[in-house]
Amino acid sequence: xxxxxxxxxxxxxxxxxxxxxxxxxxxxxxxxxxxxxxxxxxxxxxxxxxxxxxxxxxxxxxxxxxxxxxxxxxxxxxxxxxxxxxxxxxxxxxxxxxxxxxxxxxxxxxxxxxxxxxxxxxxxxxxxxxxxxxxxxxxxxxxxxxxxxxxxx
Numbered sequence: 001x002x003x004x005x006x007x008x009x010x011x012x013x014x015x016x017x018x019x020x021x022x023x024x025x026x027x028x029x030x031x032x033x034x035x036x037x038x039x040x041x042x043x044x045x046x047x048x049x050x051x052x053x054x055x056x057x058x059x060x061x062x063x064x065x066x067x068x069x070x071x072x073x074x075x076x077x078x079x080x081x082x083x084x085x086x087x088x089x090x091x092x093x094x095x096x097x098x099x100x101x102x103x104x105x106x107x108x109x110x111x112x113x114x115x116x117x118x119x120x121x122x123x124x125x126x127x128x129x130x131x132x133x134x135x136x137x138x139x140x141x142x143x144x145x146x147x148x149x150x151x152x153x
Contacts, residue, residue: 062153
């Protein structure tokens with residue numbers, strides 16, 4: 001346990017030995033630069049696990065679970081025209097005044113379907129709402145008049 005007294009730091013002998021051991025085994029900046037640690041397998045950005053079902057791949061277990069629920073609703077006749085990964089253009093491609101192009105900006109909905117009443121529903125399964133997602137959700141409402149329904153994981 002270290003204590004601060006009059007500007008000086010006091011450590012027990014055990015703390016000092018532990019600190020010396022940690023410093024001795026620490027890699028130098030040059031060692032870290034010359035041989036960075038290799039990650040064995042890059043993980044998903046938000047820690048989710050991809051799920052494979054036949055030829056379909058889902059970005060998360062929650063998205064897969066929601067797909068299965070929606071399939072049941074479609075079989076029961078509660079919803080129709082169920083689709084996955086539907087792309088909506090939010091901002092078209094543009095040409096800059098000084099030349100060069102800007103790529104279009106799109107939003108890809110996890111699921112799109114119609115209710116029995118004919119209402120179009122656009123769903124997104126979310127664990128975390130990123131600032132870019134929030135902006136795209138607002139653009140969906142502004143540009144297409146579609147409110148994105150968030151399904152929490």
